[in-house]
Amino acid sequence: PFDIKVASSGKVIRVAADQTVVQALAAEGVEVMTSCEQGVCGTCITRVLEGECDHRDLYFTDEEKARHDQFTPCCSRAKSSVLVLDL
Ligand code: FES
Numbered sequence: 090p091f092d093i094k095v096a097s098s099g100k101v102i103r104v105a106a107d108q109t110v111v112q113a114l115a116a117e118g119v120e121v122m123t124s125c126e127q128g129v130c131g132t133c134i135t136r137v138l139e140g141e142c143d144h145r146d147l148y149f150t151d152e153e154k155a156r157h158d159q160f161t162p163c164c165s166r167a168k169s170s171v172l173v174l175d176l
Contacts, residue, residue, distance in 0.1 A: 091167040095119055095176045096138055110162035110172075119176055121162055128164040135160060136175035141168040 093102045093110060104113040111121050111133060124132040128146025136159050144154040146161040153159070162174075 091169070092171045093167075094139075094171055094173045096173055097176060101171075104166070109164060110166065114162070114176070121176070123163045126163040128161045131161070133161050133163045135162050138173040138175050140172035142166075142172065143168045 090103055090105055093104055093113060094100070095102065095114075100117065100119075102113050102117050102119075104110055109126075111123055111126070114121055121133050121135060124130045126133075128148055131148045134148075137157055140157070142154070142157050142160040143166040144160060145165045148161060149159075160172075
């Protein structure tokens with residue numbers, strides 16, 4: 090598990106092991122648009138302000154992934170204990 094911090098509200102949301110980031114956000118009323126939910130389409134791309142992503146998508150290049158400034162919350166997770174999202 091890890092935490093997501095919503096930058097606009099300061100709200101911290103725990104993401105359980107059996108939950109996606111999108112699901113955890115939705116449970117707290119923060120909606121992220123999705124389509125494929127498999128890391129292919131890029132619909133859910135969200136800016137990451139702080140933290141290290143555990144990228145699990147097929148959308149970004151390795152170079153883009155290494156920047157840790159955006160990720161696909163439908164399937165990707167966090168390597169750091171907290172990810173601050175530009176939401
Ligand atoms: Fe398609 Fe996340 S919904 S990449």
